[in-house]
Amino acid sequence: MAKNLNEELPMDDATQNVADSFRTQIRGWYGEYKRTLPWRGLRSFYPVWVSEIMCQQTQVATVIPYFERWMETLPDVESLASATEEEVLKLWEGLGYYRRARLLQKGALFIKDNGEPETFVEMLKVPGIGPYTAGAIASIVFDEKVPAVDGNVLRVISRFRAIFEPVDTKVGRSVIEQFVEKTLISETCPGSLNQSIMELGALICRPKVPRCEVCPLKGECLAFLEHVPTDLPIKSKKVKAKKWSPFAVIYRKGDKIALKREEDKNLLSGLWGVPIVEEKPEDVDELVVVRHQFTHRDTYYQVCVSDETAEMDYFSSEELKALPISTAMKKVISAYFSNGDIGDS
DNA sequence: AACACGGGGAG
DNA sequence: CTCCCAGTGTT
DSSP, X not given: OOOOGGGOOOOSHHHHHHHHHHHHHHHHHHHHHOOOOTTTTOOSHHHHHHHHHHHTTSOHHHHHHHXXXXXXXXXXXXXXXXXXXXXXXXXXXXXXXXXXXXXXXXXXXXXXXXXXXXXXXXXXXSTTOOHXXXXXXXXXHHOXXXXXXXXXXXXXXXXXXXXXXXXXXXXHHHHHHHIIIIIXXXXXXXXXXXXHHHHHHHHTSOSXXXXXXXXXXXXXXXXXXXXXXXXXXXXXXXXXXXXXXXXXXXXXXXXXXXXXXXXXXXXXXXXXXXXXXXXXXXXXXXXXXXXXXXXXXXXXXXXXXXXXXXXXXXXXXXXXXXXXXXXXXXXXXXXXXXXXXXXXX
């Protein structure tokens, strides 16, 4: 088999000694300082799966109450598979990246048909499970020797080995994955090793303010010894939010407003909200501008009211609390109910 | 490879 | 303001 030597890091004796030191130091640190988390120590597929999906692009502290409520309501794959999409999204309300919740349920249906995956390769077939999540579950639940490379691991390893290749490219990512898989991961508790690297990234090897002085790896960390740790990792892409000023139309009827489920192809698909349009409709009065910053869109909702009758379902402020509604739409709706009653008609 | 996809924490 | 968080799917 041909190997791509360009993507391999050195694997001499010195590197192996460094790897041994890494494992010893970080395991000791992890045993003493790891946070207590609701899913920490669990070794069955379902709760680990749910926790990993919830934690994608979301800080652990934010996830905890969502995870606990989710597990009380939908404690196993079967209950998730048979839940309504509305119920699933309501449990996810406020967490963001709502596609994760819908894919989680699709995954439950997939597992209902195909059985629970038990290997990294099988897990990749489940909707919503990518290389990180497959590695995390396979190593934590099934002791498979596979890396779980998230943002924390990219940062910790790029600093530890002084890897200046951009980590948000195929090559850069591969270098990190190869180092973890070929050099770092061992037979003993691969899941704990993966988790310990992530935990170190979250608590010590932080993006802006790393706590190098108390880091268990400072003796071998090339970024700490030879460079400026905060120069790493290198990231090549940087996308800036574009300004977006659509109209949010409140169709009112008495004390109720019209809401609809957002279409699949749109932002916030599956959630409920008022209609969002690019062009200003006829016969509406502008009420207020509500700003909401998405990652990719700095949004200025121009909230308008209309007394026309819309072909949608109408809800009172009490009734809409039962629906899954995004934080963005809650701001818009809240602006209407707090200001909209004052004035004309 | 580049982009879409939410919301919030922290400097 | 900025960056980034236990990433994945689509184009």
